[in-house]
Amino acid sequence: MGFEQLAELRDRLRAEKEQAKTDRTKQRKRQPSQQEKPREKDPAVDAIWRLQKHFPLAFPVNPAPKVPLKEGILKDAEQHLELLGVSSEQLKLGIATWCRGGRYWASMTENAPRLDLSGQAVGIVTAAQALHAKQQAQRQRRQARRDQSAPKAPTEAGPVDTAAE
16 A cells, blocks of 8 residues: 555545544534433423523522512513413423422521512511421421331332132
């Protein structure tokens, strides 16, 4: 094999390598990333992600603390269904999920400002609401402790005794 043939082979191999690299890059762009897959599976998580993207002051991303939301925030958010790209039911599920957890209940302290979608204070948390949030957080912690201490149910049935008598 002559020098020219080797140089030609080298150039052809380089071109094939570049083409393969380009094809792999195109495939990666077509496939959803690992981060997007859970949102596709859970409509509540998808709705929350979209709320965080469009209204970051009212729906801060973890580890930032959650903030108490305005009473009636669902009606305000329904005005933006087209912008969010979710259904009314999905939005309702997302906001309900957002407001049902320890981080949210911890934000519900007496006289804390309640925020609208743009992050403006439009009310305060009352003493009764703060007490209710504290009770919900305690109930959730008790349930989590019960769930951890409960014996795990067997996943497979044991052998069956078929002996008659």
